[in-house]
Amino acid sequence: MVFTAGRPAARRSPRRRKALVLAGAAAALAVAAAGCGTSATPAASAKSTTVINAIGAENEYANVLAQIGGKYVHVSSILNNPATDPHTYESSPSVAQEVSSAQLIVQNGVGYDTFMNKMESASPNASRKLIVVQHVLGLPDSTANPHLWYDPKTMPAVAKAMAAELSALQPAHKTYFQANLKAFDASLAPLNSAIAQFKAKYPGTTAATTEPVADYLLQAMGIKNLTPFSFQADIMNGVDPSPQDISLENGFFAQHTAKVFAYNQQVVDALTTSIRQAAQRAGIPVVGVYETMPTPGYRYQSWMLAEVHAIQKAVVSKISTQRL
Numbered sequence: 264m265v266f267t268a269g270r271p272a273a274r275r276s277p278r279r280r281k282a283l284v285l286a287g288a289a290a291a292l293a294v295a296a297a298g299c300g301t302s303a304t305p306a307a308s309a310k311s312t313t314v315i316n317a318i319g320a321e322n323e324y325a326n327v328l329a330q331i332g333g334k335y336v337h338v339s340s341i342l343n344n345p346a347t348d349p350h351t352y353e354s355s356p357s358v359a360q361e362v363s364s365a366q367l368i369v370q371n372g373v374g375y376d377t378f379m380n381k382m383e384s385a386s387p388n389a390s391r392k393l394i395v396v397q398h399v400l401g402l403p404d405s406t407a408n409p410h411l412w413y414d415p416k417t418m419p420a421v422a423k424a425m426a427a428e429l430s431a432l433q434p435a436h437k438t439y440f441q442a443n444l445k446a447f448d449a450s451l452a453p454l455n456s457a458i459a460q461f462k463a464k465y466p467g468t469t470a471a472t473t474e475p476v477a478d479y480l481l482q483a484m485g486i487k488n489l490t491p492f493s494f495q496a497d498i499m500n501g502v503d504p505s506p507q508d509i510s511l512e513n514g515f516f517a518q519h520t521a522k523v524f525a526y527n528q529q530v531v532d533a534l535t536t537s538i539r540q541a542a543q544r545a546g547i548p549v550v551g552v553y554e555t556m557p558t559p560g561y562r563y564q565s566w567m568l569a570e571v572h573a574i575q576k577a578v579v580s581k582i583s584t585q586r587l
Contacts, residue, residue: 279536315332315432316337318368323555324340328425330443331422331445332562335429335436335439336367339381341361342376362382367392367428369425371396372398372409373441392432395412408478408479410479411479413552413567415479426501450564454568457568458480460464461518468486471490472524472526473498473524473526473539474526475492475499477570479520491508494511498534513538516545523549523578524548527552527553549577
């Protein structure tokens with residue numbers, strides 16, 4: 264079953280509070296087959312003793328979890344609608360029940376999905392396995408950019424942790440989980456190759472952004488983000504940037520110093536729309552980036568590769584890809 268939020272994305276509250284609520288936001292809960300774009304064990308099998316009931320707070324983590332767990336895992340994702348702002352999520356009784364019955368939970372951390380902490384505390388379970396990506400990567404709470412899944416180094420480490428925890432829950436299937444982990448790591452080769460090739464062929468590429476959503480990916484591709492992080496953080500946290508910073512941002516387009524403009528397709532308002540329009544008027548190609556994986560049709564690997572290809576198409580051919 265699928266519950267999706269029907270409210271359009273809006274400006275968010277500060278990052279460490281934004282995951283708590285916006286009145287009227289609906290619960291979003293989907294099985295991996297619908298919310299993650301990959302096959303998963305049918306919901307009816309979730310009660311089977313041979314199937315692990317697992318949750319990925321964000322559908323990109325749920326998708327990878329489904330790939331590693333395969334036939335021995337029933338995966339649900341909570342944040343899975345690319346048409347809404349994941350930071351304005353409000354829990355519901357049905358989602359809380361799903362969390363209470365989960366044997367394994369994967370969440371982002373660094374203040375991005377604190378609603379999970381509240382639900383986990385409300386239904387304590389000493390045997391529940393918990394993977395917090397922040398902790399897997401050894402990142403401090405002060406990490407400024409919470410969009411960890413855009414870093415090419417993140418998912419291999421998280422997938423390894425998933426395989427380990429799944430093996431702990433079902434030791435008899437450890438070989439199966441490790442084989443899936445090996446296949447997942449191998450499947451990242453096209454993405455890693457595309458990133459490396461872009462970095463080698465187009466050194467000195469510059470970009471402007473509204474938010475730090477894809478900053479880790481831009482950095483991996485060797486792209487210099489001209490937009491000051493203070494401006495990105497203001498937009499991310501729902502704070503109006505200073506007129507000087509807005510003028511600076513628009514100047515990257517008017518002066519053609521930015522070769523591509525990456526903006527958060529999932530969270531828009533009058534200001535971000537006006538900035539996108541300024542880029543378009545100046546002939547700067549626009550690439551939309553997402554906080555939750557677009558579905559259906561994508562899995563984590565193909566989503567990230569599509570973003571790399573869209574950025575390359577913008578830089579090389581000046582073609583915009585506003586929506587994947």
